[in-house]
Amino acid sequence: MEISLTPAPRPLAASNRQQLLKLYRQMLLIRQCEEQLARSHQRGLIHGACHTYVGQEAIAVGVCANLRSDDVVFSTHRGHGHALAKGVPPRELFAELFGRQTGCSHGRGGSMHLFAPEAGLMGTTGIVGPCILQAAGAGYSFRLLKTDRVAVAFFGDGAVNNGAFHEGLNLAAIWKLPVLFVCENNQYATEVPFAYAAGNPRVAARGEAYGLPGVEVDGNDVQAVQSAAAEAVHRARRGEGATLLECKTYRTRPHAEGMGDYTYRSRAEVADWKTRCPLTSLRQLLLEDQLAEEAELTAIEAEVQEAVEDAQQFAEKSPLPDASTATAHVYSPCSTPVADARTPVAYAPGSPARELTFMQATLEGLTEAMAQDPTIFVLGEGIGKRGGNFNTTTGLYDRFGPERLRDTPICERGFVGLSTGAAMTGTRPVVDFMFVDFVLDAMGEFINQIAKMQYMSSGRLTMPILLRGCIGINGSAATHHSGSYYSLFAHIPGLRVVVPSNPHDAKGLLKRALRCHDPVVFLEHRALLGLKGLVPADDYEIEFGQAAVVRAGTDVTVVALSIAVQHTLKACAALEKDGISVELIDPRTIAPLDVATIVQSVRKTGRLLIVDESFAPCGIGAEIAAQVADQGFDDLDAPIRRLNGAHTPTPYSPTLEKAVVPNAETIAQAIRDLVAE
Amino acid sequence: MAIEITIPRLGWDMTEGVFAGWLKQDGDAVAPGDTLFSLETDKATQDVEAMDRGTLRIVPGGPRPGDRLAVGTVIGHLAAVGETAPVQQAPPGERIAVASMPPAGPAVRRLARELVIDLRCVTGTGAAGRITPKDLQQHQRPTVTASPSAAEAQLESTRRRQPTISPRAKRLAVQRGIAWQELRGSGRTGRIRERDVREAAGARRAGSVSDRSVMIDRIAPVAYAPGSPGSAPATQVPITAIRRTIADRMLHSAQSTAPVTLTTTVDATELVRLRKQFKASVANEAAVVPSYIDFLVKLLAIALQRHPLLNSRWEGDHIQVESGIHIGIAVDTEAGLLVPVVHDAGSLSLRQLAASSRDLIDRARQRRLRPDELQGGTITVSNLGPFGIDAFTPILNHPECAILGVGRIQRQPVMVQDQVVGRDMLTLNLTFDHRIVDGAPAARFLQTLCQLIENPVPQLI
Incomplete structure (x- = not known):
């Protein structure tokens, strides 16, 4: 040649x-x-x-x-x-x-x-x-x-x-x-x-x-x-x-x-x-x-x-590595709990709290973190002057400037891959990908690079990167703007996966994510963005892997995620009149998953329902069910049940859309059925 | 130093290859990049290149085409000019001498890899002994196959016979000693649930009889009636707080003590006579006539003073002999069993004792007892005589050492000095904790009590 x-x-x-x-x-x-x-x-x-x-x-x-x-x-x-x-x-x-x-x-x-x-x-x-x-x-x-x-x-x-x-x-x-x-x-x-x-x-x-x-x-x-x-x-x-x-x-x-060489080129x-x-x-x-x-x-x-x-x-x-260390460095040892990060779900007594929406709470968290840590920068489409499609960065461009609030071209793989290299070299990128559906184009970067980097480098690199965006079925957004997919991320060793259900948790978990040395996938349900709730004025963080017992009960344990927590709370009120006492648990993070709190609750109630808008097969509900079947088998008085969104792409028409997601009524019925099992 | 020529690893998972022949002769000069020999792997046959320079010295008795050799096997050397190769036989263990591979197409070889079948063990039925996919299937098929229909049918019938039970309910049934196979489940599919076992356990305690087999027999006709026509569904009775307390205490007693019951019949004629005198002497109708239980409580206190070990409790690391004698009286109330305590029974006169017990029993039935009136007992008396019961086995009122079960008093023909005479006979049942006392001292205590009953007057005056 x-x-x-x-x-x-x-x-x-x-x-x-x-x-x-x-x-x-x-x-x-x-x-x-x-x-x-x-x-x-x-x-x-x-x-x-x-x-x-x-x-x-x-x-x-x-x-x-x-x-x-x-x-x-x-x-x-x-x-x-x-x-x-x-x-x-x-x-x-x-x-x-x-x-x-x-x-x-x-x-x-x-x-x-x-x-x-x-x-x-x-x-x-x-x-x-x-x-x-x-x-x-x-x-x-x-x-x-x-x-x-x-x-x-x-x-x-x-x-x-x-x-x-x-x-x-x-x-x-x-x-x-x-x-x-x-x-x-x-x-x-x-x-x-x-x-x-x-x-x-x-x-x-x-x-x-x-x-x-x-x-x-x-x-x-x-x-x-x-x-x-x-x-x-x-x-x-x-x-x-x-x-x-x-x-x-x-x-x-x-x-x-060891490969042959002369099939495709000549000697x-x-x-x-x-x-x-x-x-x-x-x-x-x-x-x-x-x-x-x-x-x-x-x-x-x-x-x-x-x-x-x-x-x-x-x-x-040289010696071979010690086999007992085979799973070391999946996560950064620096990501061990920060002192006093364990904030109870109930607000600290005496702590002044304001009512904020979910999005106001995360914006406040991001603003505080960016003011404290000059290495934080945000990448995303329309997150600069515009302030984000969901107002995730409103006002930040004027305060922190264009280098830290960086509008990107529409190239999810590109800017996720870029953020990987940035995290490897001393800065802390926040990727604001708007809809999780969009960022699927960057899945290889998530799985092969971001998640594995700390392990591959035997812990010599850390991956402080926050990947945030919206999930969930709401408002006839149809199938390319309605995915949840969190189970996909939770399947991969090396990622932390956060699915907050209320403003208080959202801010506490976001603050934690912005000090964590591991990559965090932070998924916000669109139907929750306007949800109001009390948020402490004091600085606080919520540690990953600590479920919240949202509501104590005796007859049945319900584990719900993200929007499903809010639906289930409504269902609980109706069930209380029928004398059914529900213990509602919100894992808040699904990687790590707080199995202990769930098993402890099932020990009390003997019954477990998992409510999750995302798909059932191979989903986080299946994982929770398997863990409880293993660790709490003798505590079970009934089969473990799951209530999921339908296993289908998300339809557009409101009547169709309503039919594919759990709501307070279907949740209440599932609980009644389980209690009768 | 001569450089070894070994069977190279040509793929990630390659462990052996089939030698396909030398491309150089022994003694040939070899330069880096020259092809030395051919090697067949699972994937293809490759010509292996030398990476070094030297004169080829093939190991004496070296590989023949068709030999299957492990990766790393030394098959020759590259010697420098004037150097002689080390004399080295092919190590006997390293050559995997096998019959050459039977003919098989690539598809079959791939299939064999997938099915983890060694083709050398397969008989080929194709042309010239070629192995076909069918041969692989034949090779893989187990020779004996159990008849699935028979096995499944058996399993199915087993399933049908046994009721299903949740793991939680099963654990509880084992703890409570409930034969759950006899229960009917209230779950949607007939599954026995925790609540079913709790109910069965509650029903068993309701009779306050301790024999398990008796209890299961009693529940069975209600609970186990598969397909029996007209069987009404079981009624669910809510468990009250008192019921729960009784259940827990009885279960605890049954599980944590070593109870033995002694039964005897005593001549209570004198006692009956004495009580009649008390009754006759009462002018005022409002005045209290001591009941038989009052007499027995009084006599029991006297007997305990002589046998203090029966008035004791097991404390795990020691036995505590009580200083006072406080006698509990089991009272049947609508809510369930209550045991008010007559404190210092030994120091009370019979009339005081009668007044006290009457008051306690009345208030127990009205559920107006103070907590301290239910506490501090050192022994208990339970009376089923009014229901025509003679013998029974009371459960210890934990942690007390003993409980006296009182049967009925019945006038019976008795031989006295070879004469058949009518006497008022009373059956007594003493359950004691064998951890604290042995059978003989317990029997002696009961004997003392019987003597006191047979001749009560000196004790009561």
């Missing part, structure tokens, strides 16, 4: 002697590490996949030569080279791939999930695309924190046909973020040729589409890469925005170790590219231009060989 390359300007060689030797040494270290890792993979010392960087060394080394230690790199599944070039010690890389405690991710990541934030390696990833958004997010953090740090995203040609590329480059362009987007075009996305997959074969040309400079260089020429990256990094530091750098290159080993093509080896050409240049003696280079080679052998031995001798 022939590629025409723009010749790079050659810097003055003599002045760069030391620099070139350093680059050669770095590239050689990557090459030799990779070859040793390939051998180790064959020997079964590496347990999972192993994607080597052989042939592409000039790009990582050329780019990282321009970075400071406090700059950050977001990498791909082919990330060993980026890690080494950014300064991760070979010992930690080997130990991680060997699954050892001494690895850079303490054995939680392996080849595709390397994390060394102290070196500025913010992670390699098994998913193609998110690193682009996360680098943009880091750029956003650096802007907000008023530093001149720079973020780099490395990604392959496989990523440029992905939405993350489009959304990330556009966001970086409109906000002039200090980011370098480095496309390593090695011409195959796993085994699919880029020539086949792209309508426009020139990646760099796409920069113009977003209003970014796009630069194409020979990715096998380390000097060309270094010089192009130097210009881009300089631009970024000066506050002039992002650059797209396309480095044409080729990987000369298979996509992953001749691979052999041809081996002759363009970036190390060989640099070595030749050093000798031809008399910048180095043969002996000097041989000495470097021996030194690197020694370092690789040392890394291998270190890894082989």
Whole structure:
């Protein structure tokens, strides 16, 4: 395959002697590490996949030569080279791939999930695309924190046909973020040729589409890469925005170790590219231009060989992680309860309280938190001057300015991915996604990135991020504005999921979320936004995982969530006249879920009904039922019942809409039926 | 040092491969990137490339095409120029010597993987012994299949015979010793619920009889009448506070003491005579004539003074012998059983005692007793004589050591000095806590009481 390359300007060689030797040494270290890792993979010392960087060394080394230690790199599944070039010690890389405690991710990541934030390696990833958004997010953090740090995203040609590329480059362009987007075009996305997959074969040309400079260089020429990256990094530091750098290159080993290589490309093509080896050409240049003696280079080679052998031995001798720690770091240890956060559902006696609506209460909470914590910023559609579709940010733009109240384009995956990178680099994003239906476009970011980041990094990164928006069926909004979906989020380890049912809880839980180091999904039912209730004037927080006993009773326990709490309260009043005493429990957060309070109540009543507007199958009600059947089996005097919204998309017409949600009457009937069971 | 050539791992979950042949000969010079040998995996056959340089030295007796080899098995070496390869036989344990894989198409091989079937164990019926999907199904099918209809029918009939019961109700039934299989459930589907067990437990206590088997027999005809024509539905009686207290105390007593009941019949002719004299001497109709129970309470107090161990309570780590003698009298009221206490019964005259007990019993029936009048008893007397009962087994009034059950007084023919004479005979039932006293001392106490009854006058004057 022939590629025409723009010749790079050659810097003055003599002045760069030391620099070139350093680059050669770095590239050689990557090459030799990779070859040793390939051998180790064959020997079964590496347990999972192993994607080597052989042939592409000039790009990582050329780019990282321009970075400071406090700059950050977001990498791909082919990330060993980026890690080494950014300064991760070979010992930690080997130990991680060997699954050892001494690895850079303490054995939680392996080849595709390397994390060394102290070196500025913010992670390699098994998913193609998110690193682009996360680098943009880091750029956003650096802007907000008023530093001149720079973020780099490395990604392959496989990523440029992905939405993350489009959304990330556009966001970086409109906000002039200090980011370098480095496309390593090695011409195959796993085994699919880029020539086949792209309508426009020139990646760099796409920069113009977003209003970014796009630069194409020979990715096998380390000097060309270094010089192009130097210009881009300089631009970024000066506050002039992002650059797209396309480095044409080729990987000369298979996509992953152990995979066959000649079904999609020819031996001749691979052999041809081996002759363009970036190390060989640099070595030749050093000798031809008399910048180095043969002996000097041989000495470097021996030194690197020694370092690789040392890394291998270190890894082989390192202990395996303790199996009992397998679930450590799902949540941040910093997220343990804050002192005095346990606020009872009843208002503290003597505490002055005002009547506020649900939305006024959360707005008050957000305003207080933003005033206290300058790293908080809000992203969302229309949350700036407009103050939010649901008045979630009314007045905040005028008070805190456009950088902290940032209107976004309609690109949910883009701004959720960006907020991920921001949370990883020292700021606290609040994503105001308006309707949960919209943010489903960003589900991969929620599940694969936000939820797993603390675990993958073995707790070295925290994810202080609040993802808030509306849920629920109300006012003929029909099916694309009526979802709840909280069970989806609660299914995923690493997320906190909050579903408040009243103004008091909403403010207390929001304040807690804004001090929590874990990602919090905060879901507000639209029909509750205007609900009034007493809210203490004093500052307070409500700890996650503490259910409220809304109403004590003796005959039946009802666990209700969000709007269903209010419906159930109405039903309780009617049932009281019939002599049926209901104990109503509001879990308030479904991840963590306060099972103990529910089981304790069922111990008293012997009966459990779960009322939940969202879908029944595999839902949170099923989880509660399973927990109670397990922990409270002998306390049950009747089967556990669920009352859910119908398992259907939400219809538009009011008569149809009314038919798919539980209300006070259907709840009362379900309770009567259960008492008669 | 010679570099080992091993069977490489070519996929994430690969543990072994089938050697498909060398692509270099022993002694050939090998450069990095040269293909060394072919290896067959579940997915495909691959040519394995050398990563190092050297002269190929194949392990003596090295692999033959078709050999199944574990990942990591050393099959040769790359020796440096002038170096000899280490003499190493193929380790005997590492080669998995097996018959070559029987012919099977990729679909069958995939299916076999999914079904976790080792194809080498399957007999192929296709052309040239090729394994077909049908062969896999045949291989997987269990040889003996139970007749599902018979088993299910049996299960179904079992289900029909046994009433269903909620876990909570079942736990309660076990605690209360209720045979729940005999109950009829009030749940929507006939399920026995907690309330059904509570009712049954309440019904059992209502007779204040302690024998469990008797009680279950008593409930059964009401509760267990499946399909019997004209059976009326059970009536639900609400449990009052007094009923609940009685139930709890009786259950506690039954579960936490070691009761033994002694029954004897005593000649009460003198006592009957004495009472008639009292009755005759009463001029004023308003004056109180001592009842038999009053006489017995008085005599009981005297007997206890001689046998103080019966006037005691179990305190867990010690036995507390009471200093005063306070005798409770079981009174049947509309609300249920109440036990007012005659304090210091030993120090009262018979007339005082009679006045006191009359007053207590009256007020018990009017539910006007003060709490202290129901407390502090050290022994209890329960009288079922008026209902024609002779023998019964009273339940201890916990934590007291003993309770005296009084039967009826009946004039009966009795042999006295070989003469049949008419005597007024009284049956007494003494239940005592065997944790506190043994049978003989309890019997001696009862014997003392009988002697006092047979000859009451000296004691009462």
